Amino acid sequence: MSADALNTETPAEPIDRPSMEVDIACAGFGPAMGGFLTTLTRAWSAHPEDPAFESKVAPGMPLQVLCYERADDLAAGVSGVVTRAQSIRASFPDLNPAEIPMAAEVKQERVLYLLDPIGASRRSLTLRVADAALRTAGPLLGLLDHAFELPWTPAFLHKHGGLVMSIGQFNQWVGSQVLAGGLVQIWPGTPVSAPIFSETNGKHDPAAEAVLGLRLADQGVDRSGAPADGFMAGMDVRAQLTIVGDGPVGAVGQALDARLGLPPGHARREWALGMKMVIELPEDISNPDALNKDALAKDAVIRNASGNPSPLQPGTVWHTFGYPEPEIFGFLYVHPDRLVSVGIFVPSWMGDPSRTAYRYLQHYIQHPALWRYLKDGTLRSWGAKSLEESGKRGEPFLAGNGFARIGEGSGSTNMLTGSGVDEAWATGTQLAEAVVELLRAGKPFDRKNLADTYEARRRASWVERGALEAQNARNGFHGGIVKGMIGMALAGLTGGRLSLGAHIPPAPKQIHLESSRLKIKNGTVLALADGRPLHDALLTACGWPEIPFDGRLLVSHQDALLMGGKVQAMPGFADHVVFRDIQLCISCTEMTCVAMCSGQALTQGADGMISFEREKCVHCGACLWNCALSPDGEHSNIEFSAGAGGLHSAEN
Amino acid sequence: MANAVHIVVCAGIVPDPLQTLEPITGPNGPGLKNEMVLPAVLDPWAASALYEAASLAAKNPGSKVWLVSLGPKAKLQQVMMTVAQKVHFDLVPIDGPIGGFPDAHSTAAALAGAINAIPGLDKAKLLLFGGWESATRGAGVTLQLTGELLSITDQFQGVDQIDLRDDGSFEVLERVEGGKHQVSVCAGTPAVLGWATGNLAEPRNNPQVGMVNMRTIMPALQKAKPATLAANGLRYVSVGLPKQQRTTRVVKDLTPDQIAAELVEWIGAE
């Protein structure tokens, strides 16, 4: 087939596009792809002589398996996680966490309800009454540092036996092992722009669609994508099977959804932005004699309320809710060597368009319950990522002719247990087992065969059971935080049998347009007058106190981009954030995309126009669901495609 | 042009320049905290050398490029995942310590040993390339020492350009003081060229190049010979971050006119 017949929407292109043939082409390298490639590599290395593993495109050679990752380094992940790690341990039965930097076994879990010590958070009357009651009964309930610890951790939140990890380091570790296996090549710094679809003669029949491989992003282009100095057309990597694991905001997954639609009744409407810092805790040298030397060396040693040294052990996990806003959940995970991951989730159902993440995170870490430990710490790293929170309800077509989807982008995240890495890994291993089965049977990778093998495995597994239990667990949040917590508890404690119903509007409709126009206006005025970022000005306009910058942990957002995560972008790629209808943007007063932009890559100009700076983008994807003025009622006015660059931190 | 040359590029790996570095002293001497965890890149000036080598080889059919790199095998593998998509080369890995604190003389000996063992390398056609300084040790001596060990006595440092002529001679531009370039003509190979930035842009990632390279890189990495580097009596008395912290006066309330007046007075040029 000629290159110009690949996409029926575009006219014949004059570009001489190179092409190569492989057996399996993979988009995105995260936990799901790690699981897939690990399992596939193992199967091959156990029986390298098995003719099933012979390449179809390079006879005599083993399967040609190539994986392309957008980020500049496999370690440039943006997530500190706690995971039950059951599927990861199944793949690595002798797993020793000490082999993976920043990994620790989960030792202690706490759930804290955080009261607002400042009075700036937007709490409903119900919540204020409850808070007042809690404060009154505080001494009896053990209220400490404006935090109330739940007497027990609900079973569905338990991660006992699991791991606290840096996904960046975990990816690096897995990637090294996969590469050393010799079957697979993984190429970071290589964005995939789109899947290559077969020609359908204009008919839109999802069942007949076929994916023929992956098209890599053009290089040597200007910001608009037009060929410039050193132009190199993105290569077409043609494959019998294309594995899509590029996450919830990945270009390939998005293109598949746009082309095939989602299964009936499914929609991707629930999102959250996870933003977190990796903080190095201070060594307490005020009373070293009182401390266990080993603890001093390995653990986070702090002083507790009574002034005694109290180590924050590696493997400690905190889940928090209630602050900085009632809708914002938070976490603290303790890694070895006095490192902690601390972060928050800002959900789409928060409603208020004056939402943001970085400034909220700064207030979050200053909550007395956390600040007791974090004070005098040093920001080592920082990052953000969109989480696809629709779970089962956002599940796309898992497989089709020539392709299969795994990981978060395939709707595997369990929003009841707040778990995604383990599920993602499991979907990867399930697909690998299916692929090996089909290879051995000599069957093609068509829709039916992949459904019979991969999809069937997934449906029969704990991943699917969990997804079903979780699918309605968060419905209540669309009716408020209290209703949401009740709904979650109901679903959690009954294994999903009971839950609250809800109508979940598209993400743009979840933004309450009238709720805070005045605050936004004030914030905008402040932002323009002061030269400060909108998100920062907004929270000041909402009554939050200014951040007392210390140049080490409390630093400006701009500084965090440079000292915490280090953002950069290779020249020669097109802007991956494009405004679909500029007039809509000009008419927008909410500018939620600007306020929620994790990297300050989106800014508003004095002329009201929003501009994008590729060099500051951390590829969190928040602009995909933080747009109040949707052109179609469902999707953002911003197109978010494949781009190179982003965070350069390995500690995330 | 038909001057087939054999180019050996010596290039180490260094922490991604954007990372925060913190020195620590361990039982084996100084090092960087989390050095194995920090993302690594090919040494920037040595990377210029590699791209120049590839460009020169492409212009002179029959030429060949080897990349000799000393570092922990796992880190080399990580860096190769990015570098190998850029240009064609054969990797000669040496499994050794990371960082800038080992003695350069030992590093040079390990590099020379590895180069001497490259099968098919014609030393009469050899151009030994590298960065004029590394981003770790930054001494600018390893390449010279390697050259001496290989008995190459035409050496150039701070090179920004090479023009290979039909008769086998070549012209070299070296950076010298005052933002100038010294122009030299050398009768021919062998020679040592320590590169500054050169004039080439970083090549685009080319998946086909990567695929071909990786077929030889992974087996080479698996066979990488370990090297221990002697200290040669080098002792570190202290290693630390610069302590100098200035008291910064932040001037917020002056108009551009007032600031300009203050600056002009400061410059003393009024």
Added chain:
Amino acid sequence: MENLLVLTHVDETGSALTKASLEAVTAGRELAARLGASLTIGIVAADAAAAAGVLASTGARLLAVSGEAFAQPRYTSDAAACEALCRAAAATIVLAPGSSRFSRVGAGVAHRLGGFIDTHITALGGTEAVEATRWFYRQRVEAVLSRDARPWFLLLDAGTHAAFAGEPAAVAVEQVSVELPPLRTTVTGIHAPKQDAQTIRPNAKLLLVAGAGWTKKQADGKIHAEEAGDLILGFLRAAGASLGSSKSLVDQRGEDQPVLPFLTHLNQIGQTGATPRHAMGLSTCCHGEEPHVVGWRFIADRRAISLDPNCGWTRGKADVVYIADAFQVMAKVNALLGAGAGK
């Protein structure tokens, strides 16, 4: 007892010692005095007589390698010359300027003598043993090191010692003969920078650091690259300043976006560029860029113009930060300096 040799060379005039060589002489005299070591000074020049006269008052033994072959800074001849001088002086410690000429050959000479070398030395301390200070990781980590093995070569960074200045006098110089191998390299000339030769001035009092902010969108949402270029060049001319730039600004060359055409990689300071020494530095539009950290490590008096009052990159590193728009301030500065805001 140590035998200390200072290696020196002449500048392009062929007769005067370079400033860096004279700085090394100062360092050598101080070190020899401290160690009670003998001091020898070696000169590489086509004709060493004039250079030697300047060193008469050092009282040091003077050796020279002379001849037309040594007029050219070239590896083969310079290495042979330095090797011969070291052997003649029976040197145990060799100090030399870290000039391009001696940086090219220092390591090779050390190797030929079975010795060791350390470069970019910024200070020489120690009483019993010599302790040398130098930077690692592009001026981000500072170390003090020492070696027992001899001979030990130490190449000094320029500007770390005062240049020796003594009364010239007639003095005896011992000529050291060198048998040169066949010379395969000829120095054919010097190329000055191709574009705007006035922008790099190593001897300028002030370094202007231009950051990537100059070519970013300004408050009106537009890019003003041409105005930025005029302001920068206008200031360089008016103040006689040298120009340094961040990598991100230099890298904008060749991209499809406004660029400052007079910038080259030679202007680059910081991680992958130079770390020049100047008495004063003024940083503009550099928020968060490495010049604040590394590129101006050796700038004595530092000021910055930044829009962000909370910029952690200037905090603790600059002496003064003006919170203002650099476009406005520099236009006024240029006007005051009599340059006009543009060309």
